[in-house]
Amino acid sequence: MSNQAWKDRYADSMLGIFGTPQLVLKSGSGVWVQDEDGNQYMDLLGGIAVNALGHAHPKVARAVAEQASKLIHVSNFFATPPAIELGEFIRKITALPGAKRSPSSKVFLANSGTEANEAALKIVKEWANRNSKPRILALEHGFHGRSLGALSITHKVAYRDPFAPLLPNIEWIETGNIAALEAAFSAGDVAGIFVEPVQGEAGVLPLSKQYLQKVRELCDQTGALMVVDEVQTGIGRTGDWMGHHFAGITPDVITLAKGLGGGMPIGATVTMTENATGVLKPGQHGTTFGGNPVAAAAALAVLGEIESGALLNHAKNLGESWRQDLKALDNPHILDVRGRGLLIGIELDGNFAQGVVTEALRAGFIVNAATPHTLRLAPPLIIEAQQAAAFTNVLPELIQKATRS
Ligand SMILES: *Cc1c(COP(=O)(O)O)cnc(C)c1O
16 A cells, blocks of 8 residues: 555544654665655664664564563563563663673663653652652753653643643753753752753753763762663663763663664663662552563663674764764755764754755655754664765755755
């Protein structure tokens, strides 16, 4: 059936919260996907930083199939080996490089980034009540999810306003501004702060090492919990296992999702310090599907392959050289190229990012407009240099077409 016929059926049955889908996709392999009309695209968005190993990776497919033929679900009255092994692997990769694992770290498995943040928020709320520190901080332009809790710490007014009132005592501070950070902590009544090492949804805005270190320092001084939302930046995306590792700090809580399952729905809330690990008591939180063994088996395959395939170094090196090549285009419409590892933002000199996305699709590339003036690339970590170069080479032409129309 054609893309259009499927799109009509989509519009007929699906709630219109995502608008019209660009394509209806049928199959994929590596960085490539095929639509229902038989067209092929290079996927430089990777399901928004999700398909860490690309599409239909044989190891992930096999892990899913094998686990599905044993047990798909057991409830959290029971446990399964893949979930336990995944907890152990997550402790290893969340620890700073060189450390085996954080002695205090513990893992809660959820089903999405939103849910991972929701659990983190409950930890911070309980900490707030326990210590009579009412204020919770988040950063301007930050994104943490769409449930009522996660939405409460998400900055975008258009996302929040229709659902007000949301959680109280949440304040946004200017992203990257150390003076604003110090001022917000000065009264000593902050329970916790949520930060993203690179704000992906905001248009790929990286936080500096100094800023992350200052957050850690202020949290230590005042007894606040530092929550790092690694949903988009974790699992090798930035060239380290965690997007904050370059800053050499250990947060109190880390949240993970997107790349973790290589496409299977899974999230994790990781408490890294004794303070955070001690907060939630039995019965204070829960989930039916979290810890699902099929999702856990997929995640184990993903983490194992990133490790054995040396994909962290690959993401770091290719990301660096790709950004340099994009800058070297010296295109008058490109104001900035930024990011870390294989999370790349291309800042344009006008609100025509969506036009470039459309032209890219025509030319056989899937990219994303994170903002009206920022292109975002978050390809599978397995992408090769010549595939990246193919996009770099065609980008000037895409920009030219988008600005002409
Ligand atoms: C995508 C994202 C979320 C939400 O994750 P879902 O899996 O869509 O619930 C939260 N935080 C960040 C930083 C994200 O990029």
